[in-house]
Amino acid sequence: MTDIVDAATRSRMMSGIRGKNTKPELLVRSLLHQLGFRFRLHRKDLPGKPDIVLPRHKAVIFVNGCFWHGHSCRLFKTPSTNTGSWIKKIRENQSRDERCLKALLGAGWRVAVIWECALKGQDSDIAETINQISEWIVDGGDWMEVQGKEK
Template sequence: MVDVVDSATRSRMMSGIRGRNTKPEILIRSLLHRHGFRFRLHARDLPGKPDIVLPRYHAVVFVHGCFWHGHDCPLFKWPGTRPDFWREKIRRNQANDNRAREALLAKGWRVGIVWECAMRGAGKNIEGVAQSLADWLRSGAPLIEVKE
């Protein structure tokens, strides 16, 4: 499939997408705060620079975009242009995610992953996502993955 915009426009559009303070991340932070949890943001001293760090619970939360992390869900679609570049890019992101998760677990941190698809689309229960995270934080379980 041919791109509907020229390469300069596509480049400008893609460069505008940021890795921090995304709408899903801000939403999760807001919901956790409303549930009484206090946290730090983007800890550079931890593997993978987690989006949310909850020191009291020795837990971290990553908020993953389905496209950038190659999630197998309806929100993810392989780009038609430059497929080799995108397959390598997304595979590399997934490998980095796995490395960071394993390193954090090995250091005794608990890891939560919230996928973008859990918060988007008709009928999504945003409060349910927050409740799942809150229950996980209080449970002491090492890992949770919240997805569609």
């Protein structure tokens, strides 16, 4: 299937996609702040520049987009144009995610990954997701992953 817009328009559209301060990330930050958690953002001295850093709890949170990180959920669909390039890009992202996760855990940080699908759509329960995150921050283990519910 061909693209519905020309290459210049598609390029402009793709360049406008942000890597930080995304809607799912802003939602998680806002709700955590309402619960009384204080945090730092995108610390450059930590592997992967985590979206949310809670130094007091020695915890970091990544809010990952399902498409960009190749999550196997209802929100991810392999593009039908330039497929090889997209698959390569997504695999590189996944490889980098894995390296950063290992480095953070090795440095004594606790890591949570919150997937976009856990925050988006009719089958997501945002209150439940935030409750899981807050419980993990206070007394959880080294690693947590929150995904959307499968249909």
